[in-house]
Amino acid sequence: MKTTGKRPKTFRLNSKVRRWLQVEEPEDADDSCEDYFDRWLEQKENGKGVVEVGSILVDQSVLIARFDCVPERCAPARGRRRRSCCADVYVPLTVAEKRRLAGVRNELAAHLSRREPRLKCAEGRFYLDEEGETLCRPGGRCVFSLLDGRGRIRCHLHGFAKKHKLSQSDIQPYTCRIFPLLLISLEHGKILLTVLDKSNYKSWNTYSPQRFPCLADPSLPPLVQSMAKTLDWLFGKGFARELSRFRGRDEGVKRERGCGDGRS
Numbered sequence: 001m002k003t004t005g006k007r008p009k010t011f012r013l014n015s016k017v018r019r020w021l022q023v024e025e026p027e028d029a030d031d032s033c034e035d036y037f038d039r040w041l042e043q044k045e046n047g048k049g050v051v052e053v054g055s056i057l058v059d060q061s062v063l064i065a066r067f068d069c070v071p072e073r074c075a076p077a078r079g080r081r082r083r084s085c086c087a088d089v090y091v092p093l094t095v096a097e098k099r100r101l102a103g104v105r106n107e108l109a110a111h112l113s114r115r116e117p118r119l120k121c122a123e124g125r126f127y128l129d130e131e132g133e134t135l136c137r138p139g140g141r142c143v144f145s146l147l148d149g150r151g152r153i154r155c156h157l158h159g160f161a162k163k164h165k166l167s168q169s170d171i172q173p174y175t176c177r178i179f180p181l182l183l184i185s186l187e188h189g190k191i192l193l194t195v196l197d198k199s200n201y202k203s204w205n206t207y208s209p210q211r212f213p214c215l216a217d218p219s220l221p222p223l224v225q226s227m228a229k230t231l232d233w234l235f236g237k238g239f240a241r242e243l244s245r246f247r248g249r250d251e252g253v254k255r256e257r258g259c260g261d262g263r264s
Contacts, residue, residue: 011054011235011242013183013191020174021185023094037203041184044192053242056235057186059194063247065215067180067195067223071152073213076141083211085179086153087141092134097173101127104164104171111160115146135173169233178230180215180223193234195223222247 013021044050049060074084093101101108102125109122118138119126127143129136136143146154157172169177180196182204194200196209209215224231224247228240 011056011239013056014234016169017174017183017234018191020094020096021183021191033203033205037200040200040203041192044194045186050192051246053239053246054235055190056239057190057192058243058246059192061197061199062181062193062195062223063243065180065195065197065223066218066220067215068220068226070213070217070220071148071154072150075147075151075153081211082213083207084141084153085176085212085214086145086155087137088207089175089179090134090137091142091173091175093128093173098125098128100171101125104160104166107164108160111163112144112156115156119143178234180209180212181227181230181234183234 044057044059051058051060051063074082074086076084076087105125105127109126112119113122116122125132127135141153142155144156146156146159148154155172155176157176158168160166161168161171182194182196182200184192184194186192196204196206196212196215198209201208214220220226222244224240224243228244231240231243232238
């Protein structure tokens with residue numbers, strides 16, 4: 001396992017996110033997914049492809065990933081192969097996340113009823129599925145997703161939060177807030193930060209990242225840059241910069257060895 005080799009910095013997972021992460025998952029996962037996840041995680045816990053940034057374990061896939069929100073490319077369409085986090089990712093909610101949404105559900109209902117033709121009756125907990133555990137997906141996409149006049153898929157919660165002067169993190173489910181990042185709680189309080197990629201997507205029973213335009217285009221910016229604010233929100237100010245430094249050192253080594261194009 002690599003370490004940054006510089007002066008130690010104290011990075012800790014946001015306390016609210018840690019509490020969210022500690023909520024037990026429903027015990028209905030597919031056995032094949034669990035087996036795949038266990039094998040993948042064992043490699044990471046043994047230090048394969050992992051760097052240590054402060055006290056946070058970071059999958060090297062995070063350092064090399066390229067990502068940006070490209071809503072014009074991933075809107076749902078008949079017969080499409082492209083996928084979207086707003087249409088194809090199921091979002092289970094914790095009790096705390098349900099409580100946050102319930103606290104503004106009347107305002108949400110009023111906001112969406114004027115903007116969202118899919119919602120004929122926005123009453124009660126209209127945003128939950130029949131079991132009351134997951135965001136519902138009327139028309140095959142998230143209840144909070146929006147198709148704008150240019151055919152781009154966006155999130156109603158962003159506009160709602162801005163209008164009501166709320167923080168994005170006060171209203172948006174954390175699964176959505178950090179996509180495509182993934183957090184895994186390990187023993188002894190350790191946290192592993194990874195990203196949806198070809199080595200682990202089967203663990204979550206989802207589509208290959210090559211099907212998501214926001215992850216599949218090599219011309220997109222490095223994730224550590226495009227998600228810098230989110231990374232700092234998760235682990236503290238300076239965490240994204242620390243990852244960028246580590247990524248830069250890896251790119252320098254590749255150039256010296258003549259491996260890859262060294263693009264950063």
